Amino acid sequence: MKKIAILTSGGDAPGMNAAIRAVARTAIHNGLEVVGIQRGYAGLINGELTPMDRRSVSDIIQRGGTVLRTARCLEFKKEEVRERAAKILKTYGVDALVVIGGDGSFTGAKLLSKLGVKTVGLPGTIDNDLAYTDFTIGFDTALNTVLDAINKLRDTSTSHERVSVVEVMGxxxxxxxxxxxxxxxxxSIIIPEKGFDRDELCRQILEGKKDGKMHNLILVAEGVGGADDLAKYIEEITGIETRATILGHIQRGGSPTAFDRVLASRLGHRAVEVLLEGKTARVIGLRNNQVIDDDIDEALAMERKFDDQLFxxxxxLSN
Structure with missing residues (x-):
């Protein structure tokens, strides 16, 4: 193996740049050439490949987003488009491809591997929804962004004695x-993995008010959604002023936390090692604080285990 390519695909996540840096510098350290692919699979089929060196990834570890840009590419679902992508990689002399993204990006990598392209995936998504790894790159940063936002919302909801309903991504x-x-x-925490009764929620809010509770913070996952409707219902039933806040794409931005930078560095380094070992169609992750690599088909087929204990x-603690 002489040359590897890197792309980021799907939704951006803080720490993607740290992963790009780790892959590029580990590859160069091992005598490999590196090319970056702009705009994910869309850039690949358009031939947007650029050589990278150590300086190409200088001063990016602290930056959010992705310097390689990202895009969604529905065309990539077509076999003829993937075949064209494989031919483009061959034309540029690329021996292996590192894909940083979520499950959709991994599916693309899996399908390319069936066309003879050596592939390895790194879990870059704030959603933390890949079952094979304990944490995904970007989750910790997004979590801290949400925490900062709800701390500020709690201040104003306390001042106005309101209920605050906050919808987060995932x-x-x-x-x-x-x-x-x-x-x-x-x-209250309302998530897709657990059902909830909005009338019971209202009852709890009213009981809390009787006990002297002056405000409430309710978190709603986007998989449940409907923060605006829920806020209106709570206000109608309880008579307590209720406001909804949908945090949206602010959760994807920002400088990655130390955890995400270290995670991305560990996983990116291992991705190159796996390729040098001659493996393909693998995904890199973290399990019990150990860096692991799994077969991409098995990883995508794994059923995610919800943390019932934390729930x-x-x-x-909310009582």
Missing amino acids: RNCGDLALYAGVAGGAE KISEA
Whole structure:
């Protein structure tokens, strides 16, 4: 193996740049050439490949987003488009491809591997929804962004004696809401993995008011959604002023935390090692604080295990 390519795909996540840096510098350290692909799979099929050296990844470890840019590419679902992508990589003399992204990006890598392209995936998504790894690159930073926001919202909801309903990202995974809710002392956490009864929620709010509670913070995962409707319902039933806040894409931005920078560096370094070992169609992750690599098919087929214990803790601490 002489040359590897790197791309970032799907939603951006803080720490992607740290991962790009780790892959590029580890590869160069091992005598490999590196090319960066702009705009994910869309850039690949358009031939947007640029040589990278150590200086190409200087001063990016602290930056959010991705210097390689990212885009969604529905065309890549077509076999003829993937075949063209494989031919482009061959034309540029690329022996292996490192894909940084979520499950959709990994699916693209899996399909390319079936066309003879050596691939390895790094989990870059704030959603923390990849079952094979304990944490994904970007989750910790997004979590701290949410925590900062709800700390500020708590100040104003306390001052106005309001209920504050906050909707956070995560697709169909409730980890951002759950972890932020525990860390931020939320009274209620509403996530896709657990059902909820809005009338019971209103009853709890009214009981809390009787006991002298002057405000409530409710976290809602986007997989449940409907923060605006829930806020209106709570205000209608309880008579307590209620406001909804949807944090949106602010959660994807910002300088990555130390945890995400170290995680990205560890996983990016291992990605190059795996390729040098002759492996392909692998994904790199973290399990019990150990860096692991799994077969990409097995990783994508794994059923995500919800942290019931942490949810039980959240219920006990919110009372």
